[in-house]
Amino acid sequence: MMKKLAPILILALAFQACSEDKSNQQNPIVAQSFDELTVSKNFNWSSSDQIQMEVELKESSLFPMDLQGTKLEIRNELGDRLALATIDHYNRAHFSVLLPDNSNGFYFHLNATGQSWPLELKKNVVLQISDPLDQIASSSNKVLGKQAFTGTPPGTNMLGNAGFEQTVAYKNVGYSFDPTSGTANDQKWYVTDNEFSQPQQNGSKVFKVDNNRWTHLWQIHTVQPGDSIYLSSDYHGYVRAYLFFYSNANSSYAQSSTSKVLSSSDKVIGTVVPNNSTVVVALFNLYDNAWIDNAFLSNPAAITDTDNDGVADGDDDFPNDPTRAYLSYYPTVGRQTIAYEDMWPLKGDYDFNDMVVNVKSSLVKNGDDEWVSAEYEIALDAFGGGIESGLALRLTNSAKNTMSSIISSVSGDASLDPDVTNGIILFSDPDQVRSQYYNNTEAGRMADPDTIRFTINFLANNNGASFLNDFYIFHKNQRGREIHLSGFSGTAAADANLYNTGDDVNGTYKTTTGLPWAMDIVLDGENFRHPMEKVDMITAYPRFSLWAGSAGAQNSDWFQTPNLSDIIDLGGL
Template structure:
């Protein structure tokens, strides 16, 4: 019997193998798959998938609030990133179980290997000073003419044994004051119950009189910087200003800081250094302080100056697009490897559990702005195996990370090998009939012919309503659009024929009464070899059974160990 396989229409990637069925009637002897005893909430995903909550243990009180933390691979490539709040960061992981991945905190350069989802504690060491490279890029103008544009940013020098001290500005590296007595007041964290925002020490702007604290920065004329500082009141609500300019006297107000005595407030902004401005001063000026005393008020800590060439608010060393003010980051789905989806298409009836009716692999590159809002998603979906005699299509729908639907449309447009699904909000049609795009060059030899798969490439542009998403790919009957097959846990679309639910072997949510699925997911960098026709997947992969019955906690890389003679052999 002939098997119709995809021609290379758009691009070629992984090897293609087809496993055409002579008929799709369920085999009465289904082997071990039908006998599995699995948890009712098992996801049927072979991956490190779910929420990872990282708690930063910070005995040295290094800067953590609003700082970046990253997921990286063994080569240090950034796969995902998020912001720390209250020493806690949260990632939604989609990683191969067969790889090595780490949480990395750039401020201290601490790393810890990811072993699963759930909770992780990351112990932080001392902060590492970032040294700006002095080699000038032709694409992005460096903002600094020295390795570190600001000195003694957190007021850690000179060292104080305890309490507080008034020091002459000549003894405080980097800083000067407009006070006529040249005194700068410094506190140790915990004195009078006031914690530093970062490090061990911090400044009080009002020493013996109302004054300004300032520092001259080594900034390149014509460049753009992002500045940051933390402010706190002492006896009540204190007010101070941030000014930047060519001199202390001519510095222009950038922000007004107004904070009470119970918490530190964070202030940031961008500043364009004028062409020809060879001296730039960073000035903090006291405006008012609660209590009325000229020697009390306006705590300051954790100053920072960073290059931000495009002025988008994302500093250059974390910006994947430092010359583009609209785009800041690249992320991936999955974070590493490809998402493999293997379907049985006889839903709501059981199939033969070889999971080769349609096998797809998917990789998505996502661009985001400085706020983390998705801008574009570029897909590469490879049709790796078609083993069904039923004509099927497949589609994609964007859902939230909790698998619920978005309340509004998030798609602005699509280009390439996909079209908008007119019947489903946030949906795309990838193929109305997989067989319609393939040719008759190969014959089925019982194990499946080998060739090059079709890879569908397309890019989605999002509108302002977009947020974090999962791109769910599902199968549907070509002649019956309402007959859909989803992975368990994902809701049906608006076009689904609801009368099919809870019929035949379906117990709702695209699972049987014993928890068996019609689709499985694998995330891996490796090639997945489909089972030979009519071969139960538990026979093709000897460790599948223990993986499923342990809810994925045992033999999580079962897909790397096929049984010889039970899977399609790929000779090249």
């Protein structure tokens, strides 16, 4: 009987534990000191929006697209690119994002179609690509080339019967306007239906759609990747012009598209043929007695890739450098402050000022989507610990585990760590980098923080592998005594004999009650004001307790309301 009840008892206990954990988050206890906090065992102690995202792009069932190799971007409200990822064979892109808590105004942008979506901060995101022929959905599409014309664009007209003086013969090809609907370069127009006429307008024949009807008219042509391409026409009424790009004449999956409604001030689409595209479908969509005449399509050689790296100058952050193309940042916005306690594996005093560093990095990829370099700028805000500690960095994979070596060399104020794969030593002793002695805790000398800078150069053929920054401190006289943000494990140089000693649990850098030895916060436009020496974090920031107890669900702006007499404002130095 006991054997039969045991699984039920275990299940009941597990359910009770989960229920208690959920209840604690919904109705957290407001602690008076850090050591009294009751927190979720999975709480990450990060006051930021930090996530590894997989974004899947779902194309319209009526208009399949081949997006492999194209870019998905994250942009801010000003349209500046903050991060980008290459779309794979499965129409998926992967991002490592670190933003200030409760950030807004950011969005995804797909260059291949010009479509945008609000940024969703979750592990799995699905973005629905609008059918480009859906008039309402496509009304917000933007032109890739960002060029406006009122006259005739450059180049020689590739279209046959561009003035519609010859009869346009209707062929029943339906709405399958991909290259397989006709023959490339045959100079013939293809039409979705027969609801059109070719009357005289201003002494010349035009192509005119019937009253209150829609129709689509197109030609198919071969083009050169990387070259400019323009489509225009004289028109009357509602006319939308499209360019659909395909890898070859036998493909029914578009790689990208762009469109615009023609207007008197801007009646030309001007863009660049995407890499690996060799066929274009130039299409006009007309509605309700609208007409077009003197259609024009040209594909002149473009002087848009100055450094010949395969990335058009408009998309290239380094248009004159063939070894560099794309710039992104980590954190994606703002700067990351990491604050440490240095007594691990024993609990500290929880003032989180034993070392405080402020980090920003700029990451560079080349035109083949491989990492080239990463530049780091680190402000050394405080040295409040009684133990002299060094600072190091390890690059891990997105699961925070060791990854294959991707670092070629390091220059500047850092050096390679011979004992740690993808490891870098910034300093082993604070006096190696401080221009003068300071601690910035009010218990000793105050000074403007020193800043160190270094550059990582990456090995070739790294495939743009995702990585995370694991900044950690270690004791000057005991290299194996490392202190990491929770979620990261010790390095190969860590002393594993210290795991499960003192207050540590299994080398997780958390106590049995889930308390950390390090925490981070991302802020944009301001510095984190760390507590003074021996001032508990909750004393300095009274709203912190509810934030931690609710696993970040409440008081996410806890850092905005400190007790001013208990914190260090480095901006006031």
